[in-house]
Amino acid sequence: MNDIDIVTRNAEEVVTVEELQEVMRKDEKKAYIGFEPSGLVHVGWNICSNKIKDLVQAGFEVTVLLADWHAWVNDKFNGNMEAIRDCGEYMKDCFSALGVKNVKYLYASDYVNDARYWELVLKVAKNASMARIRRAMDIMGREAEEAEKDFSKFLYPAMQVADIFYLDLDLAYGGMDQRHAHMLCRDIAKKMNVKKPVALHTPILSSLESGERMDVAKMSKSKPKSCIFIHDSEKDVKNKIRSAYCPEGVVEENPILEICKYVIFPEYGKMVIERDEKYGGNLEFDNYMQLEKMFSRKEIHPLDLKNAVAKYLNEVLEPVRQYFESKPENLEKVKKHLGL
Numbered sequence: 001m002n003d004i005d006i007v008t009r010n011a012e013e014v015v016t017v018e019e020l021q022e023v024m025r026k027d028e029k030k031a032y033i034g035f036e037p038s039g040l041v042h043v044g045w046n047i048c049s050n051k052i053k054d055l056v057q058a059g060f061e062v063t064v065l066l067a068d069w070h071a072w073v074n075d076k077f078n079g080n081m082e083a084i085r086d087c088g089e090y091m092k093d094c095f096s097a098l099g100v101k102n103v104k105y106l107y108a109s110d111y112v113n114d115a116r117y118w119e120l121v122l123k124v125a126k127n128a129s130m131a132r133i134r135r136a137m138d139i140m141g142r143e144a145e146e147a148e149k150d151f152s153k154f155l156y157p158a159m160q161v162a163d164i165f166y167l168d169l170d171l172a173y174g175g176m177d178q179r180h181a182h183m184l185c186r187d188i189a190k191k192m193n194v195k196k197p198v199a200l201h202t203p204i205l206s207s208l209e210s211g212e213r214m215d216v217a218k219m220s221k222s223k224p225k226s227c228i229f230i231h232d233s234e235k236d237v238k239n240k241i242r243s244a245y246c247p248e249g250v251v252e253e254n255p256i257l258e259i260c261k262y263v264i265f266p267e268y269g270k271m272v273i274e275r276d277e278k279y280g281g282n283l284e285f286d287n288y289m290q291l292e293k294m295f296s297r298k299e300i301h302p303l304d305l306k307n308a309v310a311k312y313l314n315e316v317l318e319p320v321r322q323y324f325e326s327k328p329e330n331l332e333k334v335k336k337h338l339g340l
Contacts, residue, residue, distance in 0.1 A: 003058040007200065010050070010266055012176050015186070015199040023170045023198055024058070031055045031171040031200075034065035034163060037087035038076035040334065041094040042227035044175075044205040044218075046263050046316065049098035051173060051202050062103045063167060066091060069108040070159060073152045083337040085109075090330035094230060097323035108159075111166065120162035121155065127191040128184065133157050136180040161185040164197055171198040177218075203262055206255040208244040228313065230320045231331065237317065241310040249298040256302070256309055257295065261288045264312045273300065273308040 001009075003024055008014050023029050033048065055062050066088040068081065077083035085107070092105055111117050125133075136157035160181045164172050172182050182199035189196035204218045207226035218226075228240050246256040264271055265288045273283040283300065285291045294300050324331050 006054050006058045009054065010047070010202065010262065011200055012203045013179070013199070013201040015182070015201075019196075020171070020198045020200075026170065029060050029170045030063070030168060031060040031173055032063040032065055032164070032167055032169050033173045034067045034070075034160065035091060036067050036071040036074060036076055037084045037091055038071050038074070039087065039338065040229050040231075041091065042205075042229050043259070043263060043313065043317070044227070045094060045230060046098060046267075047202050047205070048175070049095060049100050050266060051200075052095070052100050052103060055171070055173065056102050060171065063169075064095065064100075064103050064105050065163060065167075066105060066107045067160075067163070069112055070156060073156050073159070077337055080337070083334075086330060086333040086337060090334045093323070093327060093330050094320075097230070097320040099319075106167075108163070114166075117162060117166050120165050121158050123192055124158040124161045124165075124188055125155075127188045128158065128161075130154075132184060132187075136160075136184045157181055157184060161188060165189070165192075165194055168195065169197045170195070171200055173200045173202075175204045176201045177204055203258070205258050205262065206253045208240060208255050210245045210253045210255050228317075230317055231324045232317070233321070234314045234318075237314050238310045241306050241313065244306065246302040246306060248302050249296055251292055251296050256305055257292060259309055259313065260291060260305075263316065264309065267316055268312065271308065271312065273304050274311075275304050279304075 004017075004021060007020065007024070008017070014020055033052065052062055052064070068084045068088055071077070071084045071087075072079055072081055077087065088107060095103070133154055137153065157180075161184055164185050172178075172185065174182065179199070179201055182197075182201070186196050186199060205227075207218055207223070208228070209223075209226050225240075228237055232240070241256065244255055246254055251257060260271060269286075271285045271291060273285075275282055279301075283294070285294075291300075295305065
């Protein structure tokens with residue numbers, strides 16, 4: 001597998017592949033992903049951590065931006081910067097527990113005192129219409145109408161674009177929820193005559209309650225029943241998977257199938273569903289599409305699939321549990337801030 005294949009595997013979108021090919025020819029290349037320190041980490045981060053490892057393997061210098069000022073603007077932890085910073089340190093633990101190595105961690109606080117950064121924020125703002133800023137605000141998980149009461153919210157997309165320019169990046173990585181911000185960045189780069197980054201996006205896992213409640217379309221750390229936290233107990237994982245949305249034969253927005261596709265198969269390359277001999281015995285799959293096809297034909301019972309997913313997921317998360325058993329301090333601080 002060549003470096004292009006490594007960077008693009010399991011990705012939802014690359015804008016553009018041709019530009020990525022040019023970047024890969026460089027001896028030194030920089031990539032980043034930004035996170036608001038805003039709460040507990042769920043299993044969707046397994047997708048992010050795997051892609052960060054791919055980028056490192058492909059020769060990128062990767063920065064993980066812990067966007068503390070952005071979290072403050074976005075009212076995370078009620079604007080308590082001490083809690084936000086504690087969460088940032090917990091997030092470092094999460095990445096370590098998920099096997100991420102050889103990356104640089106950077107807080108927005110590390111550079112917000114640099115006048116050049118705020119010059120970039122203003123230049124981005126001068127080259128963006130209010131309508132375009134409003135469209136990019138979905139990265140905050142908020143409606144633009146909320147910003148009418150707090151103008152700082154309108155600065156958020158400009159700050160995110162300025163982050164990318166300030167760090168002089170060749171590639172901006174994020175989930176599909178970051179797409180509007182990355183496209184804004186690419187468009188403004190043309191106007192400002194600065195480096196236009198490749199945009200790389202990976203899928204977002206659907207909520208475990210997907211299909212039941214329209215307000216929980218994706219896994220969200222703010223809605224515990226919608227997700228599996230990476231340090232959940234084995235029992236919690238089993239219970240959450242058992243109660244998750246997974247109608248027989250339904251493929252679209254099925255969170256159990258998505259966990260198979262984006263977490264289990266990338267980790268193991270195969271999957272076995274254990275069944276009693278009287279129901280046909282075990283089922284073995286070499287790739288996700290085999291599993292999806294059979295499930296869509298109602299040849300796999302949802303409970304059998306759920307039992308298999310819980311087993312594999314608990315295996316994937318066991319090293320994470322062990323990590324936090326030996327180093328619980330930052331996790332406990334975040335739980336305390338959250339009142340858990």
